[in-house]
Amino acid sequence: MSSDSQLPTPAHIQADSMLARRFGRETVNYFSSSPLNRLSFLRSDHAFLSAALKHPSTRFVLMKDLAPLTKTPAEPYYAKYDEVRKLVPDTIYDKSEEDIIKEYDSRKTTAAPIFLGLDETQKQDSLTWKIYTGTPYFALDVTPRGSEEQQINSKAVISEVEAKGLTFLQGRTIMSFPAGEGAIYAQARALIDWNTRNSFCGTCGHPTISVNSGTKRACPPSDAALLAQGKPAERPSCNTRTTISNLSFPRTDPTIIVAVVSTDAKRVLLGRAKRFPPNFYSTLAGFIEPAESVEDAVRREVWEEAGVTLSRVVIHSTQPWPYPANLMIGAIAQVSDPAHETINLEHDPELEDARWFDFAEVEEALKTGTSPLGSAPGAAYKEGALRLPPTTAIANQLIRAAIGMDFNPAENGPKM
């Protein structure tokens, strides 16, 4: 039903299987289905990382204050190693991770490249490591930070790329790249942001260092800088060094987002926040709380925000959302009794409005009224009509699925 060049098209979604026949085709959302093979088991292999870092095919996603370097708003720019060499010395992986932690000196800071993976579709002149061949991708934060030397080098890298006419693209949520590039950008943004926010240990409060190619952070047991102050190099003991959870891992915060269908399966419940433009509605969403199932979180959020009581909740598809580190778990849910459909916005005043929309009106809005929050809908849109999020938002896919779903399985066999 949907067609949009911005949606990923991984080969597996076309493949036939008994599971696909029983449950329908998998929905893949924007920011998912990255072309990169992450090869997570190579993140601590410094011989591999050293070869990948310097390989002529290698591409670097650069970000300054989380703004990605671009040629145009629809085209990211990938730097070569030569363009970041000032900030990332070619000796960076010469020592083992163990020795780097042992020799930690808080006065010496370095930019930490994050290995994102290999693009195995780009094999020409690419890197071969054991049985893996492809173009390596790294993310690199070029925001001036750390030691004075690191800041000077960061500024030099920034001014050199800007002198080429490239731009660090500003924006609250960037969703303008083609699908594959969008997924690479999402991974880079989430990891750079997490590293920036976790430069101090959550347990003992001392500085941490990036290890495992930017995907973990360690709390070193000693700091050579303390020796220089005439103190013992040992830092205070920290629980993160004594147990199996001796490292800090990137977090992903699960969020629910749901298209709610009425008892008669003829209307869908949508809401709007105050910041939305006029006539713009979307699906309801919220954070999953500790010790809560996805299904319970869906029922709680919809009751809290709209006063509507749900029965069955079905998980539909998911979307990584790197603003800053969410996983949107998309669901379709239904009310089982018309008495439970009454809208009440007074429990939690998060929504400015919530309303039941007929499928026909929603279908029309999907054709003519979709756009990102900050943009206008297309020329076919009639002023005053319902507006909805674009196909790159999971909300759009959920609404599409909800109104296109066959709610009469007794006649046609189950679809979900």
Ligand SMILES: [Zn+2]
């Ligand atoms: Zn610590």
